[in-house]
Amino acid sequence: MSELTSLTLKAALEGLRAKQFSSVEITRALIAAVEAARPLNAFVLETPEKALEMAAASDARIASGDAGALEGAPLGIKDLFCTEGVRSTAASKILGNFIPEYESTVTANLFGDGAVMLGKLNLDEFAMGSSNETSAFGNVINPWKSASGGNRALTPGGSSGGSAAAVAADLCLGATATDTGGSIRQPAAFTGTVGIKPTYGRCSRWGIVAFASSLDQAGPIAKTVEDAAILLTSMAGHDPKDSTSLDVETPDWAPFVGKSVKGLRIGVPKEYRVDGMPAEIEKLWQDGIDWLKEAGAEIVEVSLPHTKYALPAYYIVAPAEASSNLARYDGMRYGLRAEGGNLTEIYENTRAEGFGQEVKRRILIGTYVLSAGYYDAYYLKAQKVRRRIADDFDQAWQTCDALLTPTAPSAAFALGERNADPIAMYLNDVFTVTTNLAGLPSISVPAGLDSGGLPLGLQVIGRALDEGTVFSVAGALEKAAGFRAKAERWW
Amino acid sequence: MAIDAATVRKVARLARIAEPEERIEPLVQELNGILQWIEQLAEVDTDGVEPLTSVVHATLPLRDDVVTDGGDAARVLSNAPKSTDGFYVVPKVVE
Numbered sequence: 001m002s003e004l005t006s007l008t009l010k011a012a013l014e015g016l017r018a019k020q021f022s023s024v025e026i027t028r029a030l031i032a033a034v035e036a037a038r039p040l041n042a043f044v045l046e047t048p049e050k051a052l053e054m055a056a057a058s059d060a061r062i063a064s065g066d067a068g069a070l071e072g073a074p075l076g077i078k079d080l081f082c083t084e085g086v087r088s089t090a091a092s093k094i095l096g097n098f099i100p101e102y103e104s105t106v107t108a109n110l111f112g113d114g115a116v117m118l119g120k121l122n123l124d125e126f127a128m129g130s131s132n133e134t135s136a137f138g139n140v141i142n143p144w145k146s147a148s149g150g151n152r153a154l155t156p157g158g159s160s161g162g163s164a165a166a167v168a169a170d171l172c173l174g175a176t177a178t179d180t181g182g183s184i185r186q187p188a189a190f191t192g193t194v195g196i197k198p199t200y201g202r203c204s205r206w207g208i209v210a211f212a213s214s215l216d217q218a219g220p221i222a223k224t225v226e227d228a229a230i231l232l233t234s235m236a237g238h239d240p241k242d243s244t245s246l247d248v249e250t251p252d253w254a255p256f257v258g259k260s261v262k263g264l265r266i267g268v269p270k271e272y273r274v275d276g277m278p279a280e281i282e283k284l285w286q287d288g289i290d291w292l293k294e295a296g297a298e299i300v301e302v303s304l305p306h307t308k309y310a311l312p313a314y315y316i317v318a319p320a321e322a323s324s325n326l327a328r329y330d331g332m333r334y335g336l337r338a339e340g341g342n343l344t345e346i347y348e349n350t351r352a353e354g355f356g357q358e359v360k361r362r363i364l365i366g367t368y369v370l371s372a373g374y375y376d377a378y379y380l381k382a383q384k385v386r387r388r389i390a391d392d393f394d395q396a397w398q399t400c401d402a403l404l405t406p407t408a409p410s411a412a413f414a415l416g417e418r419n420a421d422p423i424a425m426y427l428n429d430v431f432t433v434t435t436n437l438a439g440l441p442s443i444s445v446p447a448g449l450d451s452g453g454l455p456l457g458l459q460v461i462g463r464a465l466d467e468g469t470v471f472s473v474a475g476a477l478e479k480a481a482g483f484r485a486k487a488e489r490w491w
Numbered sequence: 492m493a494i495d496a497a498t499v500r501k502v503a504r505l506a507r508i509a510e511p512e513e514r515i516e517p518l519v520q521e522l523n524g525i526l527q528w529i530e531q532l533a534e535v536d537t538d539g540v541e542p543l544t545s546v547v548h549a550t551l552p553l554r555d556d557v558v559t560d561g562g563d564a565a566r567v568l569s570n571a572p573k574s575t576d577g578f579y580v581v582p583k584v585v586e
Contacts, residue, residue: 101566201547214545240554244547312529323506330507332581334570343582348509360508364518365525367506368494378529383542385535390543422521423528439546464546 004029009073009173009227010254016062016072023062023072027055027116030074034118034171039491042156042165044079044137045087046119054116061114070234071114076172078163079120080127081107081218082207086117090209091135092125094354096335104207105239106176106218113234118172122162125356126326127183127211130428132161133415134358142191142412143169143487146452154412154454157187157428163221164191168487174222174231178208180215181314182408182432185444188221189407189457192446192485194228194474195221199464200439201246202232204239212321213244215314215436225445225474229253232467248465256468257475262296264473267400271307272431274409281406281456284448288404288458291480292473300400304392309385310434311426316369316382317437322359323366329354361422390438397463402473405431407444407457431459441467443474447481455485494522 004026007015015021031048051074058072082088082100089095103111111117124134132140132155140161142154156165160177164187167175177184179197188195196219203218210216220231233253239245268289273282289299331337331350338353340346355363369378396403409430418425435442441464444457458477462470494502499518503510510518564577573580 098570101563101569240552243551244545246547247552306535309532309535312532315525315529316532327507331572333579334572337572340582343584344507345509346582347507348504351507352509352511355508360510361518361521361525363506363508364499364502365522368498368502368522368526371502371505380542381532381537383544384537384540385532387540387543388535388537390546422525437543437546 005033005170007173008223009230010224012073012173013070017067019062023055023058023116024052026072027051027074030118030172037169037171037491040141040143040165040169041138042122042140042162042169042171043076043119044089044091044122044162047086047117050086051116051118054111058114058116068112068114069230070110072116073114073173074116074118075110076118076121076163076166076175077107078123078160078176078178080123080178080209081176082209083107083117083120086120088120088209089136090126091123091137092354092356092359093136094329094336094351098334102207105204105241106208106235109237110176110234115234121166121175124159124161125359126209126322127159127178127180128322128358128362129158130182130186130425131155131415131418132158133419134356136356139415140165141415143491144191144412144454145490146454148452149414152414155190155415157190157412159183160187160221164188164193164195167191167193167221167223169491174220174227176218176235177221178216178218179436180211180318181436182429184219184221185432185442185457185459186408186428188444189446189455190412192455192483192487193221193223194225194443194445195219196228196232196443196467196470197435197441198232198236198467199441201244202236204237204242204245206239206241210325212318213325214321215318225471225478226254226257228443229257229471251468253467253471256471259472259475260296261292261473261476264297264402264469265300265400266292266297266473267300267302267396267403269302269304269307269396269403269405271304272405274430277409280450281409284456284458285404285406288447288477291477292404295476295480302396302400302403304396304434306385306388306392307434310389310437311430313382313385313389314433314437315365315426316378317386319362319366320370320379321366323363323370326359326363386437389434393438393440402469403461405459405461407431407459411450411452411454411456435461440464441470443470445474445477445481446483447477448483449485494519494526
């Protein structure tokens with residue numbers, strides 16, 4: 001059955017509709033793959049019984065001609081999405097054995113279209129991390145190994161490390177993920193998968209554990225650009241339960257993949273050539289430029305002068321919003337409650353025991369920058385810089401239709417290698433964080449391998465609500481790159 | 492605006508996180524490292540720049556002020572660390 005697990009989502013949906021195999025069959029094959037891949041630690045909870053139940057229901061709907069757009073397709077769900085009746089933890093001890101009584105809007109949309117859930121995927125605690133090393137459930141291991149790095153275990157990236165590893169290792173046909181500063185795109189780049197963060201407001205945040213509400217967006221990690229388009233079409237849509245959800249039509253994005261990019265103007269921002277960027281990434285970027293030129297696009301140099309201020313602004317805005325969002329974990333209504341002599345001590349001990357080191361660090365930073373006397377100097381200043389960054393993009397759109405950049409400044413690094421210095425870890429998001437601050441759609445496409453055989457990604461950024469162009473450009477890159485490499489199975 | 496041990500203790504108190512004494516000095520170092528790196532924002536000229544609070548160019552929607560759900564105490568309480576008779580049980584708040 002192993003050939004079923006290696007299918008793309010698109011091919012699997014066609015096979016299911018043509019009744020070449022049943023949903024129960026492909027679900028069984030993927031459940032076996034998930035069990036065999038436990039050394040990757042990609043799943044924090046496997047739900048095989050629920051998966052088989054959902055698959056059987058899908059088979060019944062396919063038989064009766066009531067199949068939805070994703071009917072019978074087994075997916076993995078990042079454990080930041082609340083799933084009704086299924087433990088949801090945000091990879092934090094503080095949520096303990098939290099079992100939601102409700103379903104997040106995004107997962108409800110996917111299941112409403114017939115998708116099957118294989119289980120909940122590992123992530124950085126509260127999605128705070130770039131290497132999946134802050135999870136209370138332990139590190140996720142990247143299925144890829146570097147030929148030049150010995151047998152060292154590599155990070156799958158973060159925070160959606162479980163989602164990226166599971167898709168790369170053929171444990172599911174696609175996965176949900178979330179992106180606050182790069183958490184979909186950087187793991188996609190590190191694992192040779194495709195990941196898109198749509199325009200802020202495309203996907204409802206309702207039922208997704210909140211990190212930084214003005215930056216958080218859901219999106220898929222998938223095997224191909226077309227698969228990502230199919231998944232995003234199902235995930236997105238207006239939701240009255242999220243007041244920042246956009247009341248706009250959701251296009252069917254799959255037909256945009258394969259559309260010609262002839263005549264499109266592609267901007268190359270010179271500020272993304274950062275010091276110390278590996279030559280291989282420079283070269284990959286140039287390859288991407290050449291491929292798009294050959295496909296008929298026009299390349300224009302653009303300037304995004306405030307790029308280098310995006311990360312420091314992010315590390316004010318995101319921790320500030322996180323410190324406010326995470327105030328709800330007080331041990332009273334759900335999750336962990338520690339002992340203490342009085343109410344304040346119970347709060348303090350609960351949060352000390354329940355939160356991990358990185359989460360505490362960010363809450364403290366956020367509390368400090370919002371505290372009396374510092375608000376203007378930090379938070380207000382950061383919001384003004386954020387405006388400057390958004391204005392940079394508006395300026396760029398005067399001369400181009402989409403931007404091409406590398407996704408991350410390096411390939412996947414070894415677990416443990418960058419833990420000592422928080423800022424070194426934060427710098428992973430230098431190319432991705434700008435679009436969270438500006439709310440723009442951006443995708444990572446696998447485009448080549450480094451000298452050690454590790455995947456590298458290119459990022460395409462589009463105008464607000466113009467995911468269509470992003471998918472077309474990404475499709476052109478995918479086709480030209482001809483990226484077919486898979487991680488060699490060692491687990 | 493360097494942070495000292497007293498500030499870390501104060502902020503931890505405000506955030507309701509018990510930080511053990513041996514973590515205070517490392518936190519002073521870590522937080523100062525991050526804040527010093529953030530200081531580079533001072534280079535950006537933001538005179539007259541309107542702060543960006545929302546990237547969604549839309550006004551917040553209004554809805555009718557009506558009851559749409561409720562009567563679900565058992566489900567609301569299903570994850571409570573302690574509950575009884577349809578209420579959360581919490582430590583004494585007022586002495």
